Amino acid sequence: DTAVSQTPKYLVTQMGNDKSIKCEQNLGHDTMYWYKQDSKKFLKIMFSYNNKELIINETVPNRFSPKSPDKAHLNLHINSLELGDSAVYFCASSQGAGGPGETQYFGPGTRLLVL
Amino acid sequence: GQNIDQPTEMTATEGAIVQINCTYQTSGFNGLFWYQQHAGEAPTFLSYNVLDGLEEKGRFSSFLSRSKGYSYLLLKELQMKDSASYLCAAWDSNYQLIWGAGTKLIIKP
Numbered sequence: 001d002t003a004v005s006q007t008p009k010y011l012v013t014q015m016g017n018d019k020s021i022k023c024e025q026n027l028g029h030d031t032m033y034w035y036k037q038d039s040k041k042f043l044k045i046m047f048s049y050n051n052k053e054l055i056i057n058e059t060v061p062n063r064f065s066p067k068s069p070d071k072a073h074l075n076l077h078i079n080s081l082e083l084g085d086s087a088v089y090f091c092a093s094s095q096g097a098g099g100p101g102e103t104q105y106f107g108p109g110t111r112l113l114v115l
Numbered sequence: 116g117q118n119i120d121q122p123t124e125m126t127a128t129e130g131a132i133v134q135i136n137c138t139y140q141t142s143g144f145n146g147l148f149w150y151q152q153h154a155g156e157a158p159t160f161l162s163y164n165v166l167d168g169l170e171e172k173g174r175f176s177s178f179l180s181r182s183k184g185y186s187y188l189l190l191k192e193l194q195m196k197d198s199a200s201y202l203c204a205a206w207d208s209n210y211q212l213i214w215g216a217g218t219k220l221i222i223k224p
Binding site for chain 2: 004
């Protein structure tokens with residue numbers, strides 16, 4: 001009965017490859033997020049979607065493209081991977097429209113290592 | 116710019132009390148979260164403060180002073196399982212959540 005799940009948990013790949021990370025939530029939440037946590041442990045928002053519509057798109061390279069086929073899924077596709085993309089990527093969800101006070105529930109993270 | 120400051124690391128003894136401070140500078144303010152993150156795991160929600168004062172939840176309490184741009188998380192009766200990073204995050208006026216780098220808490224027997 002996992003609330004927010006991500007696959008894969010670990011991803012090791014070569015520079016220049018294209019990869020996808022999948023996220024699913026079974027909480028019935030309306031908003032989903034992608035975060036990047038670098039080696040210094042800062043969590044940085046990348047994207048958020050509310051009911052399949054993009055509401056936050058921070059300054060990330062356009063090699064990163066989110067896709068939300070329905071409100072329970074938010075996938076992240078990364079083209080032409082670079083060494084600096086190595087990080088832990090967390091998916092999260094919240095109940096409402098993504099506003100203040102909404103608790104965000106995080107998935108277990110995907111550890112991406114680009115060689 | 117927007118900024119969240121927390122100590123990088125703290126050490127405390129099992130059974131003791133520890134206070135983890137967080138100061139924030141954001142464009143506007145709409146509340147502050149504390150999350151716990153064990154090594155290699157996802158952050159999990161601890162508390163949310165939007166009004167000044169202390170919110171108590173079992174062994175954990177969180178305090179907010181909006182005028183000072185300051186919050187703290189107080190952990191009582193420390194247990195070994197409390198060894199984790201504690202992340203402070205503040206909502207700005209654009210409804211974006213700004214995260215600190217976290218405070219790594221080490222509990223010693």
